[in-house]
Amino acid sequence: MQPILALDGVSKSFAGVHALKSVSFDVRPGEVHALMGENGAGKSTLIKVMAGVHAPDSGDIRVNGEVVRFASPREARAAGIATVYQELLLFPELSVAENIFLGHAPRTTMNALDWPKMRNEARRLLDDLDSHDLDVDARVGSLSVANRQRVEIAKALSQDARVLIMDEPTAALADADARRLMDVVRRLRDRGVAIVYVSHRMPEIFALATRVSVLRDGAYVGTSDIGDITEAELVSMMVGRPVDQLFPKANTEIGATVLELRNVGYRDEIENISLTLRAGEIVGIAGLIGSGRTELALTMFGITPATSGEILLDGKPIAITSPKQARDLGIAYVPEDRGLQGLIKSQTIRENLSLSLLDRISTASIINRAKESSLARELIKRFGIRARGPEQRVRQLSGGNQQKVVLAKWVATEPRVLIMDEPTRGIDVGAKAEIHALMSRLAGQGLAVLMISSELPEVLGMSDRVLVMNNGRIVAEFDRAHATPDSVGTAMMQTQTLAEVA
């Protein structure tokens, strides 16, 4: 069958960075073509070329065999190409319905916007995505990341596209939601839509894709039918080398209790949380979206200070009322949203790395620039951050490397407790393995690690103990031996049903 959309020898560079080097790629109706590559390989850039956001420096774009030039995203959309971008591009002040239909809203005969119809259509689209609880009148700014992701997808679906491009649509989704989304993708594929799918999650690729193409450092590496390739081969195509084992959980000696929470609550978001973190231990928290895991982390880090209960550090009661205080007590938090919470993207790597330990590199408040630079260089080396140097702006780094900057910045504060919220979200396998290895190493050095993750395999693979949260409470606890996909998954689901009954 003829490809509906094809790229031919497309190149694109940004201020000297060759993001794409003569890449060819195509997608046919009724197939899911997966696009793989490490962080910074150029996947999102390629997608933006197809979507008309970036004009290619050279090379051709063909729609149904005809060469086209997209001067703007509008033209790409007119050609039947809909895109779900990696960084969610929504309007926080507008409603869900309006976000879905902005730019192509239904009209009345008077050519005025037809709000009732817009809301109904939005309802229908969201119901299609099994998002019955998402209010079409809600302000998008008030939604969780996962719900925003759903809005993005509904928006793409609303356009009746012939080509649907999805850039890491499941990165922010928990397993169950990801599965629901995959069902939707299959349905669309069966309807004859051509789908370009980017994800770092291998199982999804093998469950969904018809073909897979790989980019490395902006260059096209190859394409294969999904049946003709194994996971290991795919990984080595992406990385250019064999990758260390994922979830390299080293058995470390578990020490004394560092941090203890007793019946901690914050408003009505989390309630009666009791848990202990011990030196050298990795505790994983599993849960569905909105189960309150992030809320718990925010409370432990002083963003939303606890409104009830007790927190003890080394057995002594403490109050954590601000992130600054948490940091000074030796608690570090690698947040969920790295662009907004983790980094100052317009600043340099050096400035980001030193931001949480300014006191330590300054005398009488004056920052020692030499110390700061050498610290930055050392961390870049130690964490294998791929960058031109400490003076590169974080904005210009790929997602994985940005994540490493956040990690490095917090590890450099030499914390005793490290809370990681979705530490490998949107991270390629290579980087993921590195982060996992790092996590193991840190635990080995006596850190108490609390890891929140929506990827069950990651939770199970990395944790000494697994806590399951639902509705703002801890509802189950498993030690490593008993934490199986079945047991944890059942706990997550059961409590969900319980909550619904209640």
Next chain:
Amino acid sequence: MTATLRSLLRHETILAILLVIVLAALATQSDRFFTTANLLNQGRLMTEVGLVALAMTFVIVTGGIDLSVGSILGLTAILLGVFWHNLGLPLPAAMVLAVLAGGIGGLINGLIITRFKVPPLIATLATLALYRGLAEGISQARSVRGYPEWFFVLGQGEVWGVPTQLWILGVLVIIAAVILGLTTFGRATYATGANETGARFSGIGVDRTKMLIYTASGLVAGVAGVIFVSRVSTTRSDMGTGLELDVITAVVLGGTSIFGGRGTIIGTVLGLILMQALKNGLALSGVKGDGTIVVIGLVLILAIVASNIFSRNGDG
């Protein structure tokens, strides 16, 4: 020189070149422009705006704005008179109290902005009216005059041949430049302006930083108020009306991004000097006041256009 420093200095470099050209051009227009006496005198005239502009640089770097500075200046001027004349306090005590009152005005701005999350523009728009109203209400339109001679040293006197207030401005410029450029507080200021959430999640006391900055802005406006009273020998409740526009123009001309996260004290000082040089030099060259205003408006727009174009070429 590092890449950041280079990119930070880019606007300042353009501005410095522009300033040199303007100074040269003005000097050829009038032989009375480029004289020590005139330049020192201009320094005296720009001190109040300059002082407030230093604090405003911090405010704008955090992504905020303080429109109430002119009103705070007026309020401190009135309070200085009231404390001294009506309450009979010794003048030095009245001076200190008046400056502190300015600080309280700034503190209230900071509280409204950090506690109640009111956008700075709106918060200070409201206090712009509020503080001016207080100045009018407290003064009941009366002026306080008849200050002792020693008090005028501050605004009309000289120390080692240089206007007294210029020393104060000079010292504060250095302090401000060091704080913003070299200290942890400066770093916190930039981080807050560039990404407030990110700064908070990095353990920066964002609210504390902002409170300090708005309070400092009020304090400095208070100091400017006292200097102003000393310079003009009287207090009036309409003192400092419209000061905020001059201050913001100087800061923005100096390359501080109105969106926050970017700006330097050097830039502000250059912007300030450029503005004052234009006002003075054009007047000396026979251009009337209204013509001067037009030129300043044009220079502001053109300077920012030029630096935008240059820096975009640089960044790609």
Next chain:
Amino acid sequence: MSMSAPAAARPAPPMRLLKRVAAYGQEFILLGAIAALFIVVGIISPRFFGANNISNIFAGNAYIAVAAIGMSLVIISGHIDVAVGSLIGVLATISGLLAVNGYPIWLAWLAPVLIGIVVNAGVGSLVAYLRIPSIVVTLGMLSILKGGLISVTAGAWITNLPEDYLIAQFRLLGVPSPVWFMVILTALVAFWMRYSSFGRTIYAIGGNVEAARVAGIQVERSTVIVFAIHGAFAGIAAVLFATQLQVIQSTVPPNLELTVITASVVGGVSILGGTGTVIGSTLAAILFAAIASSLIFLNVSAYWLRSVQGLLILITVLADMARRRRLR
């Protein structure tokens, strides 16, 4: 327990209504404030309810309300214009000069609107295409227009305006024409903002420029258009301003830009862009006129007038903040 919390969970019909109310909260706060003011002042001083006084309150700030419509669009789109006072001064002078120099009356009315469009399209172009922050461009424009106006007119008053030029003094059904302008333009724009795609585009640009760009919105062109529309409203406001009396001062009215911006933001337009309605800004303009009038009726010493205004602005804004927090 706040009322909006259960509403967020499952919007039953009455709750939905409450949510609507909450979403338009600032308008209701303002309406409440105006009503409260009228009742309190009216009880203390019944003459406050005099037909003339009511009509003056509505007519007195109508030109500010009209200017605030354009300003609201600009602020919703994520920008600001601090030069609007100067622009109105310039346009009013041009209008008056045309009227006294024998040009047709319709031209004296139309020219300010057209010139407003052209000037602000220029401002918008600098903002959109050269990426200069709007506050910087308009700060420059403020100086240029203000200085330029005085250079040209030397502040000479314009007198001897023809009777039939004084449109702001016309009445229709006993209601002063500025009130008609204010009400009709507010209603039209409010409707247009909600039911036209360009209206929504303004919200989109102000809410998230990058998202607007990939949604296929021509951000630059739209920004220029928003500024141009704002220029048109400044032109209408200038004509209303110029024809209110029989003389035109031909200078820039002091602090007019602050009043217009304040009307917009007190009306609930977020200074960060992306939200707000023009109904709010019009109500705010009416509230200001009502406050100014009330203070005279309540014998508040005029010395404290400005403090009271400042406090009231603060209270309205804080009330709005509290409401928004509850909404979340």
Next chain:
Amino acid sequence: ATWTGGDDLPTNPLACDGTAAAPVAKPYDGGEVTNQPDRKGKPIKVVDVPKLIGIGYFNATSKGIADAAKELGNVDAKTDGPTQANIDQQISFIDNYITSGVDGILFAANDPVAIAPVLKKALAAGINVVGYDANSEPNARQWFVNQAEFNGIAKSLVDNMAKEIGEDGSFAIVTSTFTTPNQARWISEMAAYQEKCHPKMKWLETVEAQEDNVLSFNQATTLINKHGADLKGIFGMTSVATPASAEAVTQAGQCGKVAVIGLATPNAMKPYVAKDCVKSVVLWNPVDLGYAAMYTLRAAADGDLKPGATSVKAGKLGELQVINGSEILLGAPYTFTKENINDFDF
């Protein structure tokens, strides 16, 4: 609200019957120019810095200055100043002109004390300094041309009002701001004079309206609405407030019921006077004021006007009297009425 403002200076109401207060002989209290070069008969450069530019009143004084300069032939005069009545900017303007090297400075002070240091600096730089309209501290300038004394204006305004609304009428005042020195002085003197000579008149209140046309109109309208039939008269204290108040009365259909008396320039008032809505407008002729100021400056520069002089020749205005030590009196305030208003064009 009653008037509490103004300054702390004592009021000095004139006698009710208009007998002029005996002029107090006072020695010269003006300032001295240091090292004044010989300017006698030589061309001089003069700058006029009014309170603000761009209002009708100062346009008129500026015209008078230009007229006189032309008549004199050896004066190069120009007007420059702030666009808002702002003490700080006015000071900067004067300072710049001192630096640029003028021979003479004419000023109308926004604040008598604030402007003093810079004027003294001018005197010290050998520049002749003459004020008009609004005085500075006496020793900061050589001479001040007084358009009409505060108490004279007050008397004229209040007497005219009493004539129109009767001895027991109620009135209100619209002024620019409470901090404007001249207006504040006038209002204080009016209060004192009314107390003394028209004790039954009732002063309702005073409102601020800046130098803003539309605001003045709105404030006057509100006064009319508030006081209804109780309000018999409105004083406009500025050349902006008076026509706006007249307009308010006109648009409220209260012509003949609410009197408007005030300080204003004739051109702005002609429509209302023609329609009989306003019967009397009080003002000196600001063109003459500027003209006299220019002549006074020339005389001071030539050395013809020395401390101790009792009069000065001012071209077509003839001899003007020196009062109060160092002030030159233009004359009594002038009342414009329907009969004479069309003779003036400013």
